[in-house]
Amino acid sequence: MIRNYLAIALRNIRQNPLYSFINIFSLAIGLAACLAIYLFISDEKSFDTFHKQKASIYRIDEVQNFSGTNEQKVALSMPGMGPNMVLDFPEVATFTRFWGAKRLLKHNEDQFLLENVATVDSTFLGVFDYALLAGDRATALNEPWSILLTEETARKFFKDPVGAVGNSITMREKEYKITGILKDVPENSHLQFDGLVSMTTVTREEKEFNNRWGSNFLNTYLVLQPNTDIKSLEAKFPEFMIRHTGEKDINQFITLFLQRLDQVHLGSTDIEHDYHNYRKFNGSYLGVFSIVGGFILLIAGVNFMNLTTARASHRWKEIGVRSSVGAGKFQLFAQFIFESIMLAMLALVLALLLDAILIPFLNRLIGRQLSFLSFFAEPMGVIALMAMTILLGMITGIYPSFYMTSFKMSSVLKGGGQTERTSIFRSTLVVVQFGLAMAMIVSTLIVVQQLSFMQHTDMGFNKDQIMLVDMNRDVNEKFVTLKEELLKSRFVQGVTASGQRLGNNFHQWSFKVKTDTGILQITPSNVNVEYDYLKVYGIKLIEGREFSRDNKMDAGFAFIINESFAKELKLKETIGAPAGHSWYKDDSLGTIIGVVEDFHFNSLHHKINTLSMVVHPDWGYDEVSIKIDGANAQQAITEIKNIWSRNVTYPFNYSFLDEHFDTLYRSDQQMSSVVTIMAALAILLSCMGLFGLVTIAVAKRIKEVGIRKALGASEREITLLLSRNFMLLILVSFVVASPITYSLLTQWLEGFAYHIEINLLVFLTGGIVALAIALLTISYHTIKASRENPVKALRYE
Amino acid sequence: MSKIIETHNISKVYKMGDNIVNALQSVSMSIDRGEYVAFMGPSGSGKSTLMNIVGCLDSPTDGTYMLNNQMVSEMTENELAQVRNKEIGFVFQTFNLLPRASALENVALPLIYAGYGKSERNEMAMAALESVSLADRWHHKPNELSGGQRQRVAIARALVNNPSIILADEPTGNLDSKTSYDIMWLFQELHDKGNTIIMVTHEDDIAHYAHRIIRLRDGLVEWDRKNDNVNRRPAEVAAAH
Incomplete structure (x- = not known):
């Protein structure tokens, strides 16, 4: 059978x-x-599915709601949280902290700038299952100045990476003992690192580190006991925070919450300061x-x-x-x-x-x-x-x-x-099919428009042709000379530096402004910049003046704020208002010297926050920003690299700011690519189906065509006759699909603080495109049938 | 009488693979307005090809064809469609009615392409149905009518536009004898009213309802003669009607 x-x-x-x-x-x-x-x-x-305890691992995140700043979720936590939670809550079995940073490692003559060398607790390898090639995972992170390298990192310094255990390596002028070699971190790990340093290194140097509160700058992961009720544990956090920080109103500003490990990669789109979340994706x-x-x-x-x-x-x-x-x-x-x-x-x-x-x-x-x-x-x-x-x-x-x-x-x-008979079912299927195809065409158009809007919206600063080069203490010390040398190059149009990179939300610090009624406490985003920052980035000053080297007080005691901050302050005279960071004494504040037009220092997913800029060379900068001549980019890079090598020993590690912005929209870009491909496939498949249906429909009506032609119908009338039903179905698809698509796209756009308005013409365009493609598909048969000799058709039985 | 059809040396050649078939070879003839002519001949004689050319459904490979003083052999496809619509009423062996349309809609079909409005179309189609005694069946679909009734609907459709000629291709081929005679008598009446009728048939008996018979063989006119022995409806049948 x-x-x-x-x-x-x-x-x-x-x-x-x-x-x-x-x-x-x-x-x-x-x-x-x-x-x-x-x-x-x-x-x-x-x-993160390769961690055995994945179901019990949670990351501590915060909702921050400081005055004068947008409410935000952050992936950061304070150093004291992990050690004290394990002591205070029986639900917490253990914890580990992850404090990553770019580090220069040296061994003999070799030195390499590593993207992320993380300081972690000794429990790290017990919490997470990163494979170890050499060393004892139970003790490798116990001792201060212990370091574990990934195989790839070890290979940079040693011929036999596994045999590197026991050797020393230098980092920040200190000797670290290599106590283990890790298998390279899997691609599907949200935490990526080149090496791990024992947290005891920090606690040995800063005894009170485990009870440090106030600043959020690292990630904390908890391993919870089985069957822990997350909600009731989270309910204990407010009291915990008051107890440890000693601030009764701390919970007005900070609310802790737990994020399960499987949500970290896919559920963190709305979480900011999420620096260690590799390939973060909008789930x-x-x-x-x-x-x-x-x-x-x-x-x-x-x-x-x-x-x-x-x-x-x-x-x-x-x-x-x-x-x-x-x-x-x-x-x-x-x-x-x-x-x-x-x-x-x-x-x-x-x-x-x-x-x-x-x-x-x-x-x-x-x-x-x-x-x-x-x-x-x-x-x-x-x-x-x-x-x-x-x-x-x-x-x-x-x-x-x-x-x-x-x-x-x-x-x-x-x-x-x-x-x-005309099959209602078949017609319905065609309506569904073309409705979906049309929805995808329209979605593609809107998504592409939104991405184009994000790429081409005036950010309020110039992000093109800006080269960013990592700095360390040495580069900071030689920055003035380096800048002078760089500016001599005909390929360099401007040089400045900053403590944080544009495109991320800058750190929020408490700030105070003296007003007529007293001291106003506010928490804007802050960034430490070099004197020429506004000039190099083309940020527009609307009031006051720019930073000046000639004015000694500008180093640490002059602030340039953005328009949003100025509006928030509601001062009669913003320029000249005494202001400073929270640790400045009330009687020795600096001054607000300028107000700049609001610019998007964060991605367009987020609203512009209040911002304060300060020049504080003593704090050091993280990156040099070099505006280069875009027409001669390759020559510019070569020349800058040469100047760099002549002046500093730190490795020349550069990237471009526009590329950084591209990565911020990677999820959206990828969704756009997928939707575009799928829209093309949807229309291709729909047309293939339509082509087949029209072939059948025309074959079934070939005699009718013959009769009508014999009775005087023109080619145009026949083509119209054969196309009419399909056109009608596509019209119905348009009417049915449009409102649903509109609603879905509106929801999607609401995820962006700055987005395009849906123009209904896009729907019309989508409808016309679908109709045109459908007509083109069926025209082969309809026109062929209309040109057919009616004699043949009339003979057809 | 004025000439309505005039062909001069028309030929039709078909290519069938490597073979060339001369379906018509230099056929010249003329038909006067009001004539009732039958094209006769065995299968493959070229009678259907001649009818297709005369009916403007096909174009000759060579030669000229004048229909009602218009040189149709040089017309484009869309011009031919207009000529078919205005000048010719077709009656086919297989009726060729639209199965999903009512009798009235079928009859009104040529009027759509002639540009008439709906009410005028229906009025004219109804009159045509009345002329073939089917006014009471106007709303019936073809599958609700007998073979004879279907052919009468087809005849009404052929008449509705008041064409110069009625072209009937084996009009009785799908009918029983009695119905065939009914249809022939209807044609007789139409002819008596002054219509020009050209009928293609291979049946000698049916051909003898025409007043002139053109016999074709191998794409050539074998003979073309007046029919002195026209079949007519018996007087008693006519009286019964």
């Missing part, structure tokens, strides 16, 4: 290559898209991707159902003959289901081939290392894939199978079959 089914199915494929191609290819595209999305989602969801986009993948598969399934039912009449005779020789309805039903499963399996093979070819391109586009081979990594994966495909074949085959086995045998054998 199965062999018979197989033979019939293969014969059908051979006899109807066009429909078989459309069916198999569209299912294959649908499956390939879904598999790619599945790989993407699995990759994102795999983050809600995964839902969008799943839905989009489902849509694509649905469109492909619709093609299958539509084409199979539309071509049912071609198989009436076969059904009748089989029935007359004794085939039961169930057997016929099983035969058709078998055929659709077989087509789905063929589609799966094609889908895997497509993925094998296209996933490397996709990886390049979205910056991932997805591999379709991961489907075959486990037997269960292969089985699941097969099972899903069989299910897909069954689901898409059920309706056509019911439809085809519902004919009356007597009429089938007479050649009549069922009366062909």
Whole structure:
């Protein structure tokens, strides 16, 4: 029986290559898209899953609500939190802190600037399961001045990385003993580091470090006891904070909350100062991707159902003959289901081939290392894939199978079959299909517009051609000379420095301003800048003056604030108002010397916060900002590197500010890429389905076309006649899809503090594009039919 | 009488793979307004090809064709469509009615392409249905009508635009004998009212309802003669109507 089914199915494929191609290819595209999305989602969801205690690990985060600043969630915590929570709460089994920083490591003549050398508690390797190649994970982080290097880092200094244990390495003029070699940190770890330093190094030097409160600058992870009630534990935090900070109103400003480890990578989009969250991704986009993948598969399934039912009449005779020789309805039903499963399996093979070819391109586009081979990594994966495909074949085959086995045998054998009426079901499917395609076209247009808005909105400063180079103490000390040398280059247009990089929310520090009524406490964002910061970045001064080297008080006692801050202060005269950081004495405050136009120092996801800028060379800067001649970028880099090497020993490690901003919108950019690809696939699949349907519809109406032509219908009238129904369906799709799409896109845009307004013309454009593509698709058949000699059609029976 | 159809040396050549088929070879003829002509001939004689050319459904490979003083052999496809609409009423062997349209809608179809408004179309279509005694069946779909009734709807459709000629291709081919005679008598009445009728048939008996018979063989006119022995409706049948 199965062999018979197989033979019939293969014969059908051979006899109807066009429909078989459309069916198999569209299912294959649908499956390939879904598999790619599945790989993407699995990759994102795999983050931090390799830690055995993952379900019990939580990160301490804060909601900060300081006066004069926007409420914000931050991933930072205070040093005292972890050690005291483990003492105070039986629910907390253990904790570890993670305090990462860029560090220069030296061994003999070799020195390398490492992106992240984290100071962690001795419990770190007990909490997290980062593999150790050498050393004892129980004791490796116990002693002060102990360091663990990743294999890649160790290889930079030692020929045999594993054998490096026991050697010393220098960091910040101190000798550290290498107590272990870590396997390189997996790509799917939100914490990335090149080395780990024992926290006892810090506590040995600063005895009170574990009871330090006030500043939030590190990450704390807790391991909770099984079955801990998170809400009731969080409810204890306010009292805990008052007890340890000694501030009764601390909870007005800071609310602690726990974030489960699996939420850190995917659920931290609204969390700021989240410096150690590698490839942070907006988890809600995964839902969008799943839905989009489902849509694509649905469109492909619709093609299958539509084409199979539309071509049912071609198989009436076969059904009748089989029935007359004794085939039961169930057997016929099983035969058709078998055929659709077989087509789905063929589609799966094609889908895997497509993925094998296209996933490397996709990886390049979205910056991932997805591999379709991961489907075959486990037997269960292969089985699941097969099972899903069989299910897909069954689901898409059920309706056509019911439809085809519902004919009356007597009429089938007479050649009549069922009366062909306009199928409401088929029309509905076309409406759904084009509605989805249209929704995706419109979504693509809006997403692209929003991204373009973000890329091209005037940020209020110049972010192009700004090169950022890491600084250390040595570079800070030689900064004045270095700057002079750099400015001599014809490729350098400006040089400045800052303590924090634009594009991130700057740290909030308490600030005070003397007003007529007393001292006003406020917590704006703060940044330590060099004198020429405003000039180099093109930040517009609207009141007062810029920082000046000539004015000695400008070093530490002059503040330039932004417009939002000025508005918040509501002073009659902002310029000249006494002001300073919280630790300045009330009688020795500095002065507000200028107000600048608001500029987006954070990404456009966030509203502009109040900001204060100060020049404080003693604190040191983190990065030099060099504005280069964009027309000669390569020469500029080479020359700057030479000047750098002549003046300082610190490695020349540079990046560009516009690239940094690109990374801030990476999630959005990737969503845009996925939606664009999916929209293209949706329209391609819909058109393939439409092409097949029109082929069938025109073939069925060929005689009518002949009659109408014989009676005087022109080519234009015939084309219009054949296109009318499809145009009507697309119009219905437009009407149904537009409000739903509008609502979803509005929700998405609300995630951006600064966003475009949806122009309804975009919907019209989407509708017109879909209609135009659909008309183009069907025009091949409609125009061909309208030009056909009516004699042929009238002879057609 | 004025000439309504005039062909001069028209030929039609079909290419079928490597073979060239001369369906018509230099056929010249003329038909006067008000004539009732039958094209006869065996299968493959070229009678259907000639009818298609005369009906402006096809163009000759060579030669000229004048229809009602218009040189149709040089017209474009859309111009031919207009000529078909205004000058020719078709009656087909297989009726060629639209299955989902009512009798009235089928009859009104040529009027749509002639640019008439809906009410005028319905009025004219109703009158045409009355002329074939089917006014009471105007709302019936083709599958609700008998073969003879369907053909009468087709005839009403052919008449509705008041064309210069009625072109009937094997009009009785799908009908039983009695119904065939009914249709022939209807054609007789139309001819008596002054309509020009050209009928293609391979049945000698049916051809003899026409007043002139042109016999074709192998794409050539074998003979073209007046029918002195016209079949007419028996007087008692006519009286019964």
